[in-house]
Amino acid sequence: MTIPPFRRWSLAVALLAGPALAQAQSVNAPSTTATPPAGDMSAAQWYLKDPQLDNVPGVGANRAYAEILKNLVPTPVVVAVIDSGIDTAHVDLKPVLWRNRGEIPGNGIDDDKNGYVDDVHGWNFLGGPDGRNVNAETLEMTRIVAAGRKRFKGLTAKTVKPVDKADFVLYEKAEKAYKARLKEEIERNQQVESMTGPITDMVAAMKQALGTDKLDTVALRNAKADDPNLKRAIAGMLEMMRQTGAADSDALLKQLNEGAKQERSLLDNSLNLNFDPRADIVKDNPNDVTQRYYGNNDLHGPDPMHGTHVAGIIAAVRTNNVGIQGLAPDPVRIMVVRAVPDGDERDKDVANAIRYAVDNGAQIINMSFGKEFSPQRPAVEAAYKYAAQKGVLLVHAAGNENHNLDTEENYPASFYMNNTTVPNLLTVGASGPLDNSHLTADFSNYSHKGVDVFAPGVNIYSTLPGSVYGNESGTSMASPVTAGVAAVLKSYFPKLTATDLKRIIMQSAQVHHTKVQTPGGEKLVDFSTLSVTGGVVDMYEAVKLAQKASL
Structure with missing residues (x-):
C-alpha cells in the first residue's frame, strides 16, 4: 500500500500545462531515490x-x-x-x-x-x-467479474436462483466497480503516456535555460528567470517534486516512467479478465x-x-x-x-x-x-x-x-x-x-x-x-x-x-x-x-x- 507518486500529480500537471509547458520546451536562455549505505543515516x-x-x-x-x-x-x-x-x-x-x-x-x-x-x-x-x-x-473485482460473467450469463436479479442471490449481488457490485475502474485507468494511462515525452523535453529545456545539469529544489528556488512562463514552469516543477517526494528532475522522470509502466500493468494484468x-x-x-x-x-x-x-x-x-x-x-x-x-x-x-x-x-x-x-x-x-x-x-x-x-x-x-x-x-x-x-x-x-x-x-x-x-x-x-x-x-x-x-x-x-x-x-x-x-x-x-x- 505504498503510493505510486504519479497518482498524486494532478495539481502539478495543471501547473505545468498549457503555455508554461510549451514555453519551457522552447526557451533557449533561461520516486524514490535509492541510496547505498553510508554509515548511520x-x-x-x-x-x-x-x-x-x-x-x-x-x-x-x-x-x-x-x-x-x-x-x-x-x-x-x-x-x-x-x-x-x-x-x-x-x-x-x-x-x-x-x-x-x-x-x-x-x-x-x-x-x-x-x-x-x-x-x-x-x-x-x-x-x-x-x-x-x-x-x-x-484485482479481486476482476476475478469476481470474470467468474460472474460466465456463471450468471443471461440472468437477472429476478431469474437468478435464491441460493445464488448473494453471489449475484456481489457480482453486480463488482461489475459496476470494474467498469468504472477500467474507464478510469484507460484515461489515466493515456494521460501518463501523454505526459512522459513533453515533461522529458521540458526538463531538458529547463536545464539548458538555467545553465545546470541538475534541477533540484535548491537550483529551482535560486533560479533567476524573467520570463513569466518559465517562472510558472519552475513553480510547477517544484510542486511536482513536493507531491512526489522526488529529490530532483531526474528522479521525477524516473518516477514518471515507472508510473507509466505501472499503469500499463494495471490494464494488461490487474484488470485483464483473461489473466x-x-x-x-x-x-x-x-x-x-x-x-x-x-x-x-x-x-x-x-x-x-x-x-x-x-x-x-x-x-x-x-x-x-x-x-x-x-x-x-x-x-x-x-x-x-x-x-x-x-x-x-x-x-x-x-x-x-x-x-x-x-x-x-x-x-x-x-x-x-x-x-x-x-x-x-x-x-x-x-x-x-x-x-x-x-x-x-x-x-x-x-x-x-x-x-x-x-x-x-x-x-x-x-x-x-x-x-x-x-x-x-x-x-x-x-x-x-x-x-x-x-x-x-x-x-x-x-x-x-x-x-x-x-x-x-x-x-x-x-x-x-x-x-x-x-x-x-x-x-x-x-x-x-x-x-x-x-x-x-x-x-x-x-x-x-x-x-x-x-x-x-x-x-x-x-x-x-x-x-x-x-x-x-x-x-x-x-x-x-x-x-x-x-x-x-x-x-x-x-x-x-x-x-x-x-x-
Whole structure:
C-alpha cells in the first residue's frame, strides 16, 4: 500500500500545462531515490523524532530509548510481515530474520513436520512447486467479474436462483466497480503516456535555460528567470517534486516512467479478465479455503521492494552504524510470509499467512495490504479469531484511497461481519511530518469508527532491495511504524497481551486538534475526528504507560 507518486500529480500537471509547458520546451536562455549505505543515516528518519522535544509529529522513539529503555533488557519477539517478499540478504535485515530452528536449510525435507518444506525464515504462498512465483495478479473485482460473467450469463436479479442471490449481488457490485475502474485507468494511462515525452523535453529545456545539469529544489528556488512562463514552469516543477517526494528532475522522470509502466500493468494484468497466472504456477484450487499446504520457500519473490521497506521500519539493525534504525530492538525478529502480489491478495492466502505466522510463533503480524472486495471473508475472520485465541496482535494498513471507511469498504475489514470489534486488530491511517493542515496524509483512508489511530506514513526512510535505502509513502508505512512500536512494548514488557498492546497504543496516542484537510478534499476538519483515538502513535508515551501497567 505504498503510493505510486504519479497518482498524486494532478495539481502539478495543471501547473505545468498549457503555455508554461510549451514555453519551457522552447526557451533557449533561461520516486524514490535509492541510496547505498553510508554509515548511520538515521537522521533521515523523521518519524523517530519526538513531538515535544523536536516539534515534529513523530513517535518519540529516540526519546524513549534515551530516557526510559536504556537500562531495560529487551526479550525476544517475532513479528511476521505478510507482504510481497523481503530481500533477506539486506545488510540491515539479514541479522534480524526469524530462524526456524526445527528446519535444516536446503535438504528438501519438512524437518519440523509443519507442512512446509525448508521454511527456514518463513513461507511463500504465491509460489509453485517448481520454484516459480506469481508476481502480477488481477484485482479481486476482476476475478469476481470474470467468474460472474460466465456463471450468471443471461440472468437477472429476478431469474437468478435464491441460493445464488448473494453471489449475484456481489457480482453486480463488482461489475459496476470494474467498469468504472477500467474507464478510469484507460484515461489515466493515456494521460501518463501523454505526459512522459513533453515533461522529458521540458526538463531538458529547463536545464539548458538555467545553465545546470541538475534541477533540484535548491537550483529551482535560486533560479533567476524573467520570463513569466518559465517562472510558472519552475513553480510547477517544484510542486511536482513536493507531491512526489522526488529529490530532483531526474528522479521525477524516473518516477514518471515507472508510473507509466505501472499503469500499463494495471490494464494488461490487474484488470485483464483473461489473466490467471496462479493456475499455471501455484496449481492450487483458489476457491478451496481449506487448502493450506501449497507454495514454496522463495521469500524474495519477483519484487521484494514493498516488503523490504516495511521490514526495515519495524526492525532494521539499530546498532551497526549502517543505514537506518528499526523501531524495535534486538532480539526482535522478522518472519517473512509472502502473500501479496502486484495486484490484489487472495483471502485464502491472507488466512493461511496469518495461521502460518501464528503457528510458528509470531506475536505480532503486520499486514500492509488491502482491497475493495473480499469474497472469502469468513476464512479471513476465522484466521483473525485464531490469532486472537493465541494472543497475537494484528496491525493493518487502513488503505490509500482517501476514503471514509465509515461509508466505504476496505478489506481485511476493521470489524467482523456482525459489526463487532476485532479485539486484537489495530487499523492504522497515515500522518505526515508537519503539524499543520497536511498532518493527515492526503491519500490516507480515515474513519471515526474503523481507523484506530494514525502513524507516520509520508516520506518514510527505510530499507530497499540491494542493501540500499529510500523514501516511500503510504499507510503501508504507517502500519509497520505501529507494529514496530508494539514490538518494542512486547519486547520490554513481555507479559503484555495482544489486547493490552492495542489498548496501550490507543490510549497513549497523541491527540491533535489541528485543523487538517480531509484526505482527498479541501474541507478543513479537526484531526481528532478522523480516527477512533484522534491521535498519532506515540511510542514514548506508550512505553511510559506500559511500564506503569507492568508494575
